[in-house]
Amino acid sequence: MNGMLSGSPPPERSLERLQALFDYNPEFPLDSEESVIEERGGIAIHDVRYNAATGRTFGAYLVMPPGAGRFAGIIYVHPGPGSRDTFLDEAVMLARRGAVSLLVDAPWTEKAVATWGRTVTNPQNAVREHILTVIGLRRGIDLLAARPEVDAARLGYVGHSFGALIGGVLSAVEMRVRAYVLMAGTGSFTDVAVLNLPDLAGEALERYRRTLARDEFFPREISREFFEAASEPKSMRWYDAGHYLSDEAREDRMAWLSTELSLHSE
Template identity: 30%
Template sequence: MWKADSWLDQLYENALMKHRENAQSELPERRKEKLKQALGECVGEFEPNAGYTPILLERVECDDYIRERVELSATPGLSFAAYVLLPKEAKGALPGVLALHGHGYGSREIVGLLPDGSPDTNVPGIHQHFAVQLVKRGMAVIAPDVAGFGERKLEADLTLNPHAPNSCYRLSTQLMMLGKTLTGLRAWEARGALDYLASRPEVDEARVGAMGFSGGALIAYVAAVMDERIKAEVLCGFPNTFKDSIFAVHHCIDNYTPGLLLHAELPELIGLIAPRPLFLESGTNDPIFPVQGFNRAVRELQVIYEREGAKDKLQTDLFQGAHEISGRTAYDWLKHVLS
């Protein structure tokens, strides 16, 4: 057999069979712990930077919220910027949200700014300025710049192409050669941003959630599995199966984690968040996270949440749209469960 199509399919089916065998032979809690450990090992570990002091870069008064920009660091030798949005009229400690953007020009794309930092007065793109939508609902929001996008593109890539869309390929391949992954770095830095958000006097650290879109949802689910301070989560434009999405459609290399499918398919990995509240959102015409994969993931997650006795904590919204955020239900759901 010269072509490997059916051979790859068989490898996938063999992996699923192994997952089922393991699930049947292990107690559910034991399997959850093993999968959590496996996920951590697959994405790689990073050294903490406990001695770093955050730096305030700017503070801007907007109509009904304050926008700050801070410099943070989660691992030695590497820093990143994050926007913090705070409602002006809030009283008492606020619920907090870690907002994670997907492919695009960085955190500015979700806080209502253009790539140069000026206000974006145009119709919002696929990210829908979702961090602004959250702060307008009375939540404190932190939106970190994800490694490889916007101002965090590598100089090596910009030297070759000043308009390089991102640095995902170079970061992913070099980290994999070092036994780490870009997902692992991004999730580690997201947790560092969470550290800072939880330390703010305006925020109730017991009521912190996360919302991610596309690649940001990948980061959000990994961070939530690893960090139970995230009490509720919204995943947009991402929930699916590996088989229907990254195996069937050409994706950025940052979606692939070596060895991960040996342990579980994506719905079971997302299900490690259970029984914490989880909202899944997807467009009916999303070309890279197709609707059939979304529906399969939802069915599997419904079984997981029912087994956990938390059926009512899983909510979904399949809206008429493409690869984009809707938020028509998700924003208010997140505000409700964190309140």
């Protein structure tokens, strides 16, 4: 688990140039729709849909604590395969500590992963899709920050596997997020592609690697280098667990988020 605060990128990189890849129109209407679909002990689970860009809509759960207040806000992005259900139980537990969570269905959900995989096999399409995903998460942050119940100064991000990779990109362009937890991640889109796109091999793989490597925003090394690329303050923990980690990891990240976002104890 890699918990870190967002900060400035290394000086040799032009933040302004890289940020331009992920610019979006904040006035573009979110046109969000939501409805309560479940309650758990006073904690409301909303089904939400919002627009990220023309023709690109994201689905999510919004998990709301009971009562009024200025709650911390957390955005969750699942691994692949996975879905917004992946961290739902955890979001409910954190709601009891005073956090509103937005659990986004990323493009690599269990239901959509086959279609998404065919799209990102083409490296040019992959670049476009990854940029649109980051913009979609920024619009999700817009949605969270605009809610009167949410304290926009206490926002966090939790990403697992591909969600961690995307979170690494997000952390360099989205300074509204105070705390990032990136788990079992890598800094290379190609590493993820090799594991998840079996048709990507040989010359096609090399072309894919070359195309994505053109953008220095995406580091090419694995977990240790991914961690080293992050700004201070930061910390890393290793667990005796598989890719999907363990209950111990979950307890540690909830404790860390509670400290960083000033949540209360249960």
